[in-house]
Amino acid sequence: MKIIVCVKQVPDAKDVRLDPKTNTLAREGVESIMNPFDRHALEAAVVLKEQYGGTVTAITMGPPQAEETLRDAVACGADEGVLVSDRAFAGADTWATSYTLAKAVEKLGEFDLILCGKQAIDGDTAQVGPGLAQRLDIPYVAYARKITECVDGVIRLERLMDDGYDEIEMGMPALMTVVKEINEPRVPSLKGKMKAKKMQATVLTAADIGADPECLGLQGSTTQVVKVFSPQFSAERCMLTGTVDEQVDQLLVKLEELL
Amino acid sequence: MLKIDKEACIGCGICEDTCTFSAIEVVDGVAVVGDNCTLCGNCVDVCEVGALSIDKVEKKVVADLADWTGVWVYAEFRDGRVAPVAFELLGAGRKLADQLGVPLSAVLLGSGLDNNAQDLVAYGADKVYQIDDPALTHFTDDAYANVFEDLIREHKPEIVLAGATAIGRSFIPRLATMLATGLTADCTALAIREEDGALMQTRPAFGGNIMATIECSTSRPQMATVRPLVLKPNGRDDSRQGEIVKVTPDPARLLSRVKVLRSVREETNEVNINEADVLVAGGRGLDSEKGFEMIRELAGLLGGATAASRAAVDSGWVPYPHQVGQTGKTVCPKVYFACGISGAVQHMVGMQSSDTIIVINRDENAPIFDVATYGVVGDVFEVLPKLISRLQDQRAGEGDN
Numbered sequence A: 001m002k003i004i005v006c007v008k009q010v011p012d013a014k015d016v017r018l019d020p021k022t023n024t025l026a027r028e029g030v031e032s033i034m035n036p037f038d039r040h041a042l043e044a045a046v047v048l049k050e051q052y053g054g055t056v057t058a059i060t061m062g063p064p065q066a067e068e069t070l071r072d073a074v075a076c077g078a079d080e081g082v083l084v085s086d087r088a089f090a091g092a093d094t095w096a097t098s099y100t101l102a103k104a105v106e107k108l109g110e111f112d113l114i115l116c117g118k119q120a121i122d123g124d125t126a127q128v129g130p131g132l133a134q135r136l137d138i139p140y141v142a143y144a145r146k147i148t149e150c151v152d153g154v155i156r157l158e159r160l161m162d163d164g165y166d167e168i169e170m171g172m173p174a175l176m177t178v179v180k181e182i183n184e185p186r187v188p189s190l191k192g193k194m195k196a197k198k199m200q201a202t203v204l205t206a207a208d209i210g211a212d213p214e215c216l217g218l219q220g221s222t223t224q225v226v227k228v229f230s231p232q233f234s235a236e237r238c239m240l241t242g243t244v245d246e247q248v249d250q251l252l253v254k255l256e257e258l259l
Numbered sequence B: 001m002l003k004i005d006k007e008a009c010i011g012c013g014i015c016e017d018t019c020t021f022s023a024i025e026v027v028d029g030v031a032v033v034g035d036n037c038t039l040c041g042n043c044v045d046v047c048e049v050g051a052l053s054i055d056k057v058e059k060k061v062v063a064d065l066a067d068w069t070g071v072w073v074y075a076e077f078r079d080g081r082v083a084p085v086a087f088e089l090l091g092a093g094r095k096l097a098d099q100l101g102v103p104l105s106a107v108l109l110g111s112g113l114d115n116n117a118q119d120l121v122a123y124g125a126d127k128v129y130q131i132d133d134p135a136l137t138h139f140t141d142d143a144y145a146n147v148f149e150d151l152i153r154e155h156k157p158e159i160v161l162a163g164a165t166a167i168g169r170s171f172i173p174r175l176a177t178m179l180a181t182g183l184t185a186d187c188t189a190l191a192i193r194e195e196d197g198a199l200m201q202t203r204p205a206f207g208g209n210i211m212a213t214i215e216c217s218t219s220r221p222q223m224a225t226v227r228p229l230v231l232k233p234n235g236r237d238d239s240r241q242g243e244i245v246k247v248t249p250d251p252a253r254l255l256s257r258v259k260v261l262r263s264v265r266e267e268t269n270e271v272n273i274n275e276a277d278v279l280v281a282g283g284r285g286l287d288s289e290k291g292f293e294m295i296r297e298l299a300g301l302l303g304g305a306t307a308a309s310r311a312a313v314d315s316g317w318v319p320y321p322h323q324v325g326q327t328g329k330t331v332c333p334k335v336y337f338a339c340g341i342s343g344a345v346q347h348m349v350g351m352q353s354s355d356t357i358i359v360i361n362r363d364e365n366a367p368i369f370d371v372a373t374y375g376v377v378g379d380v381f382e383v384l385p386k387l388i389s390r391l392q393d394q395r396a397g398e399g400d401n
């Protein structure tokens, strides 16, 4: 079975802070990590490979330093890494990203399954997986929480819904996005780390994947960011005064009015 | 591509400071762009000498935008009922449609739809397109997206909104890709830009640390999924008149490559904090599981439910289903008590739209006071016991009468 896992390099969200003075993200020392949901997708792929045989290819679209994430993926069990990288990709929204990834996947040839994370923690959009499936014209399921079996070209799984779960069956090739309930990702083995050190990622540029420049990066994006700002919170705030007893009295009066 | 006019650049570094993505650096007195650039354009706006520009080759406008008119709302239907978010969308959609002077329509897909279309009219729809077919009993991405695509291509709405639920966030991205148009995920605010009637879509990113306003300028429809419980529904008005259009789809479009074998509802014994009128929330300031008992007691006395910040959940004082915020639930009760909660953005995004917010915190500078309707600067271990005993007295008094 040939499995492709889409991994994205993202800033570690808990480090991302807004500088109240300049209203910008203080990124100093912010670490880049593999998108946490993608780690679960990778683990699911490696488990499938261990069960049914095959190969796992990690693919990422991003700047040259995203290669680090591919190295991490190889350390955790991927066989190879593909870096889709070109200045022309800058400013891509999910529409342009799914186009670029689809072109790269087509370039890689036949596959049975594509796994994505539920969403990337920087954009939180959860749109690239479904968009990629549509562009490749393959069936997909979002929010997979369990893979039950995978035989004769048919995969069975459970998808998480707001009020329970659905048991699903679909023919391959197919795509799914996974939630973190699906597994507990392993830590890299010593052997994996050695392999990662030696890994040579395949690099694909816009020309290599035969992409239409009109469809890439900002140019190819269907959405544009108008502005970025820090969350604003405001209320007609009324600070109560007096002794604690007096304040409690006032609260009781307000509660009486409200309820 | 971000262009820097080396002659004009004075190396002041304002762009470097402004860049959210650390993609600009001043080297030898001139700004240089790095690979992190997302072309967001913030630097272009702040540059005082006009040295920065974004090379926007005129984009081909995909369709004649003026052909597209009307606001549509996807009315999610599952298990014999319309999801509450559909009514919220109708409330928001009604405002957008009125501002644009266009009709508001709802799209209802499923099996056994009964009189639900009428409810959608009562909540603001002028028209309801409904497809009632056994093939739509279970939600599958392809069948739902196919029939929806056909409706959109035929009627050309300028705006399509859906709830950011498991179902909406699963098939709406596919639909947007089919239509070759933009989609903004998980919006928390929508507005029409006066000048040109464009839909301004605002959403949190980076785990709620920043907000971004997004537009879709060259293609139609403009599509967005909207986070449940953020926008308010209008009241029900049964006197409203609307047209219900029953559509029979092409059977081929109802075929799905994904088969749902079984749909299981999990009986959760979770309290649903979304439904309580009063929520009493506690944070790290409660100090221990024992301290958190006061939260339960107050909630009990007020006939409400308990909620918590992530810090309280992570400390193990209260289970995850009670967490409010970015990675928890969004709530909007009549009254929200925030006790010993500092007011991190990730918490506030989940509760800021509550009708009344009562804050008890000993630190008068805690950001949570920014959203307070009534603020008490004080120690929870002093204020809460007093409040609780006074309420107990009141209740006892009522019992006597």
Ligand SMILES: Cc1cc2nc3c(=O)[nH]c(=O)nc-3n(C[C@H](O)[C@H](O)[C@H](O)COP(=O)(O)OP(=O)(O)OC[C@H]3O[C@@H](n4cnc5c(N)ncnc54)[C@H](O)[C@@H]3O)c2cc1C
Pocket: A013, A014, A015, B206, B207, B282, B283, B284, B285, B286, B308, B309, B310, B311, B312, B323, B324, B325, B326, B327, B328, B329, B339, B340, B341, B342, B343, B344, B345, B346, B347, B350, B360, B361, B362, B363, B366, B378, B379, B380, B381
């Ligand atoms: C990606 C991401 C997602 C997140 N999602 C969420 C989320 O969904 N929900 C959420 O809540 N958080 C979330 N967080 C965490 C959030 O950033 C804060 O860390 C958290 O909300 C803090 O909880 P707290 O206010 O209870 O604790 P603290 O920030 O420690 O605040 C405690 C407050 O209690 C006050 N206090 C202490 N003792 C007393 C006393 N005796 N009497 C009165 N007041 C007292 C203090 O003055 C202080 O203001 C998220 C973080 C990240 C990075």
Ligand SMILES: Nc1ncnc2c1ncn2[C@@H]1O[C@H](COP(=O)(O)O)[C@@H](O)[C@H]1O
Pocket: A006, A007, A008, A035, A037, A038, A041, A059, A060, A061, A062, A094, A097, A101, A115, A116, A117, A118, A119, A120, A121, A123, A124, A125, A126, A127, A128, A129
């Ligand atoms: N640049 C990228 N390179 C590789 N995979 C990506 C990229 N962007 C998104 N993905 C995949 O798509 C999923 C959803 O991302 P998003 O739509 O950005 O929330 C992620 O979890 C990844 O699996």
